[in-house]
Amino acid sequence: MLNRLRVAVAGALLAAGMAHGATFTIEDIEVEGLERIAPGTVFTNLPVQVGDAFDDARSAEVVRALFRTGFFSDVSLRRRDNVLVVVVEERPAINEINISGNRDIKDDELMDALRQVGMARGRVFNRTVLERMENELRQQYYARGKYNVRIDVEVEELERNRVDVNIDIAEGQVAKIRRINLVGNDAFEDREILRRFDSGIPRWYAFFSRRDHYSRQKLSGDLETLRSKYLDSGFVNFNIDSTQVTLTPDRKDIYVTVNVDEGDQYTISDVRLGGNLIVDEQELMELVRVAPGDVFSRARINASADAITRRLGDEGYAFANVNPIPEVDEENRTVSLTLFVDPGQRVYVRRINFTGNDRTQDEVFRREMRQMEGGWYSTSNVDRSRVRLQRLSFVESVNVETRRVPGSDDQVDLDISVKERFSGSFTVGVGYAQSEGVLFNLGLSQENFMGTGRRVSLAFNNSSVNRTYSISYLNPYYTLDGISRGFTLFFRETDASQLDISRYATNRYGGTLTYGIPLTEFDTFRFSPGYERVEVVTTSGTSDEVFDYIADGNTFNFYTLESSFTHDTRDRTVFASEGNLQRAGVKVALPGSTAEYFKLDLRSQWFLPLRDNLSIGLNGEINYAEPYGDNDRVPFFEHYFAGGSRSVRGYRDFSLGPQDSNNDPFGGTFRVVTTAELLFPPPFLDDSGNMRMSLFLDAGQVYQSYEAFDAGEIRTSAGIGMTWLSPVGALTFSLAQALNDKPEDDRQVFQFSIGAAF
Template sequence: MLGWSVSALASSNGFVVQDIELEGLQRIAAGTVLTYLPVSVGDQLSDEQAPDIIRALFRTGFFSDVTLRRRGDVLVVAVEERPAINDIRISGNRDIKTDQLMDALRQVGMSRGRVFNRTVLERMENELLQQYFARGKYNVQVDVDVQPLPRNRVDVVIEIAEGRVARIQQVRVVGNEAYSERELIRRFDSGVPRWYALFSRRDHYSKQRLAGDLETLRTRYLDSGFINFNVDSTQVTLTPDRRDIYITINIDEGEQYRVSEVNLAGHLIVDPEELQGLLAIAPGDTFSRSLITDSASRITRRLGDEGYAFANVNPIPQLDEDNREVALTFFVDPGQRVYVRRINFTGNSRTRDEVFRREMRQMEGGWYSTSNVDRSRVRLQRLSYVEDVNIQTRRVPGTDDQVDLDITVSERLSGSFMIGAGYSQSQGVLFNTSLSQDNFFGTGNRVSLALNNSRVSTLYSLSFTNPYHTLDGISRGFNVFYRETDAFRADISRYSSNRLGANVTYGIPLTEYNTFRITPGYERVEILTSDNTPDEIFRYLSDNGEQYDLYTLNTSFIHDTRNRTVFAERGNVQRISLEVSMPGSDLEYYKADYRNQLFIPLRPGLTFALSGELAYGAAYGDSSDLPFFEKFFAGGTRSVRGYRDLSLGPRDSRDDPFGGNFRVLGGAELIFPPPFMDAAPNVRMSLFLDAGQVFDTYDDFDTQDIRASVGAGMTWLSPVGALTFSLAQALNDKPEDRLQSFQFSIGATF
């Protein structure tokens, strides 16, 4: 309602405003209104100016009605304020959190304390509906009630009946000839769930997910030579009850093209023959967008290794539509060569800068190298006290040949004090107390003090490791320990042992991926027997005594290219080790071991792993045999699942596992994240094939004796330690074997 009284005007020229009075204000301050008024005391006011004043006040959104009157030389402005929103209450929402809905309402101007405008109600309701439509809930109902309150306030009450998600019943692709419809849609994230996917959300419609599927479809054709492929239309049909969805995708495949020639052009600062060797596509190949992109990335990385951090490689295709061929030209623009001025670390509140800088392979003052920067990131991520690493390359202002590396480090807690308990099928109840610090006072040194106890063994240990004892990266560590073992409770040959020892370890990096370690040490071993101890052990003790002073030397060569030390996704780790009791020890023996693990990424989240081990030990000098307490065992969660821990191999005279001098292990695993959890970085599942056996000596090796099993497993890095579970089926067990289909270890490992 607009009002303006002119009957009291003194003349056609209006009047001079001597004062301004405001009526109807409740919450809004008078000064706020006067700020928006386009007239002030002393101004000449005419009838023609009234609409401008009223429009100015309405534009504020504060008022539902404005009236102007004149009383003498006083301008009277009467307003009716819009109510303020006292509270917004939402109920019935389960799929979308209240905070998310509140954010959506704020975007349309509805929030606590804001002025309530009924014209916004429809926008508000539509916004809420869109939030649910995006999640596939098309039969959602939203009821809005506005409840008046004293002092010109209102409560907005929103009741939501979400209904259920509309499910995809069918996905059709029309116009395909080169590939079958089944082959095209099997890689879609949208569609009918596969029969074995019990917790799948594949049939939950999402506009964003469908857009991703269309891009997957486009990529499939562009990687197969169909340059002119196009998605003509996409129809998403909803049934009248809004419960089922049918999707139809109409495509035009076009013709398939092959590559006629591949050329390099531009400023080739690297030998063209070397760049040609980096190309993943060649004349005669089917046109592939992915291979072209990969080729450009390889050249860019190679130029980056020469210091050209901002090189640009642009592939240009030239089409010959008559012959259905494509001539490719990669235009190379290396840009300006740059060197690294400074490396800046942020986020390291607990760790000293020097601890991170010693892991860097990209040096300050050196030419920028993509490979060195990437390797530096991997080395930082492999530190146990680092959770995440982000490296940004930033140009130095005012220069064209300098960059700074800004490295943001997310640290994880590197120390722990744990008092707890767990359970292992092989060792029973585990009690443990440990104090460890992987990053002692921010130095990167590791200190550990542990007291662990189970029905099989008791361990006391103190260790210290400095990973950079020298500037060249040679590590040094000390370890002192005392271990009591009751082998009878481990279901192997019946004896007990007390072992007290100390050692020092040096790790010498030979190359970026190769390390040599040497560990001299001393150990005193005492053997205790009982009436149930087998004859084999009594004979050994009769020949060699019951107490031994051992001077040991353990050497190993490690080749490690894994991208992570925990839950690796790619890379290879090989370890060759030799443990020898030195001449002068009470027992003289050696143990050689070779282990190999290979991780092959199949696609994001899916890794294929192969592993194998060969181990052999024997006595030398005056000793009669490899000590029984140093023999090899197999079976259980760490070797051949499905068979009891340590149960495979030779038996003693009492039919208990005795161990052997030669061990063979192998396995294959398909590793993947849990399908029923959206994000679980600390959990992995696997399908596995395990095989292995222990023999008296390598002369006794017989492939017919190898035991194998298949099954499924899961590992969870929980706050209390690693939890491992496996369900396995033995493939070729014999009557004398001890089977255990379900195996687990919780809380601690020994």
């Protein structure tokens, strides 16, 4: 209405200015009132030009055209002889947009939202945009469930036709979900469906959960989860008819109703492969995870397509595509499935490019690659290369992108970006452990010495039990084939009596030379020749068994050879969730040593994923020591112990097994330990990558010898444990109840270990 009035007034003024003639030919056009806007902008938007005939009818057209630009708050026209004079008043420019009170949404996100509605620094200020701006901001908060948000906008006028827009936000509280109602579901109960949702009522033990905080995006994800649940269970025609989100009058509570149409359940009648298979059809069919008679499952069909795609990727077809084509028989409620294979062009890798390695030499990363330049592209080799790079201690993250070479149909480049982790450190630390008391450590280590991937470390550790000095070096690629070589020199003083075991102390020093030979991607063989000198120091409370063993001397020299075979398929070395670790190791005190003996250690560890963030961990260890040659005993300082957080929780550290004449733990030469755990994230946190809890069952015992093994003597315990990889070190806690303890056992319900560095 206001613009029409201005157009009418402008027409009247122009008519008054043209009293001597209703029409004239424009000889020139002048613009008055411009401050920031260039004259060219006005001339570009004028619907008339020099030489045109101008009358009353065209005046309204000119005014409307200039108002449509949004740059002007007022436009008028005048005539001076045959010159058309355009007089404009510019809208103010936005100098600053100031936002305060926002905590849930960052400034950058809000600024992006304002920019989408035309409100940004330097742009022309238009009051008609304010309402759209406020609505956009409200929508941003509504999407996060904050329906009580209050937005106050103040426009502050400045000199030189500028304004500041000050936005004050009172976010309010997130509306909470009080109930989710499902209507139309017969195949599955509400509880079975809703437990998969991220939205809903928090579980009684989840004190800090935000599950009941409403979010439009989160609800959309839940609806997709619902759809997947039905499509994976054979309901091909499943549909979500409607979703109602009801807000209570006080805008604090939300009730969600989801209406579904399940349809009928379908089964697979036939599975075929089509297209250009490349690989033998029988081999590809073995990758298909559905069969005739199975319930239709979108997840298993997609998994089948992915498996075939990966198999073709191993043949060099990096961009293969497998399309599942279903033929639905509505009458018989069956689906005939054809997996159509389009392999595309076979490609090979031209170059492998690394970025982000500012400190590490390029060679260090290239030697980990299993995909070679010039070779056919292989999905398995690329994936394995990523894992090998990720397992390097000085690499934080790895991203691999496959990029087509411009102008070539059969070449790709691999662009690998790495994010390096700081690998050199000088640490001074203090901590506490129940078994060792206060701990002090001093260390200088470099996991990636001068960017070569070699490890160098110097360390000093001190506690009431141990004092250790050590220096070590490892070259993981002593040869191009990946054979590693390293050495360790050490000196260690141990006061065993501080561990509440047999009362003696030892001074040890020595060194080892270690070689590691990779046999396969997952198998490694290591052997370490070494020398160790041990001096036993007795005390007033030293047991008869110790005095008896050192009757001929308290100093021992050992020439040792250690070897091990390791098979490791775990997905991670810390907080693994799937895969297994198998290790067999032997240590031999060679002929010529003061005492000749060998130790055999077997370990088996399995991780079985049940679902996301939930897995079963199984661990078993058998340790055996035996003298040979002229010796009849294994040195007592090489005995095994059991009990405590590293073996059988609920019993004091090292307390299980044989005792000496002073009734102190003396250890033995045969030990069995096993653990079964249900691993899960803390229930009071939605997602935590540095904390894990477990419900565990431990069992184990140590015996004087293998012949003394008695299954009835195995001690068991059950409880709950937690490990937190905190910024200041690893913290472990456990609450355990001994299940079959005896009166002479030393129990300990709560056990912990805390470390800190500064």
